[in-house]
Amino acid sequence: MQFISKFQQVILIPRNVFLLDGIGALVSSLLLVVLLAPFESFFGMPSDYVYQLAIPAFVFAVYSIACYVFNPNNWQPFMKLIALANFIYCCVTFYLILKLFYRLTQFGVLYFLLEIAVVLMVIALEINTIRKQAK
Numbered sequence: 001m002q003f004i005s006k007f008q009q010v011i012l013i014p015r016n017v018f019l020l021d022g023i024g025a026l027v028s029s030l031l032l033v034v035l036l037a038p039f040e041s042f043f044g045m046p047s048d049y050v051y052q053l054a055i056p057a058f059v060f061a062v063y064s065i066a067c068y069v070f071n072p073n074n075w076q077p078f079m080k081l082i083a084l085a086n087f088i089y090c091c092v093t094f095y096l097i098l099k100l101f102y103r104l105t106q107f108g109v110l111y112f113l114l115e116i117a118v119v120l121m122v123i124a125l126e127i128n129t130i131r132k133q134a135k
Contacts, residue, residue: 014075015068017129021082021122022064028115029057036111043108049096060085076130083126090116
């Protein structure tokens with residue numbers, strides 16, 4: 001129990017949340033470009049859509065890592081913006097799953113649903129961090 005409490009104290013530091021978000025977005029963009037785009041037939045997502053998802057993921061990575069590096073004193077608006085951007089990214093990804101469901105393989109659907117789940121957990125972490133600091 002004490003470990004969980006210490007973990008929450010470390011992870012809910014705004015700067016650390018930006019770093020986690022940035023690394024996650026970077027991993028996401030790399031997976032999209034290196035894994036999904038070349039294996040379109042395995043996942044079923046057309047590569048042009050994959051690249052269109054990779055671009056904002058990379059931009060989000062740069063943004064969040066910049067927030068980590070520059071560590072702004074008034075960080076709440078920056079975190080609210082990335083949380084909103086992440087949510088929109090999830091909505092767009094879900095829309096693409098529905099739009100291209102007939103083309104996606106089971107692995108493609110699984111990949112994108114897992115990506116959405118992970119991003120939603122990051123959004124929850126960002127919202128909890130904002131709320132914790134507001135108290």
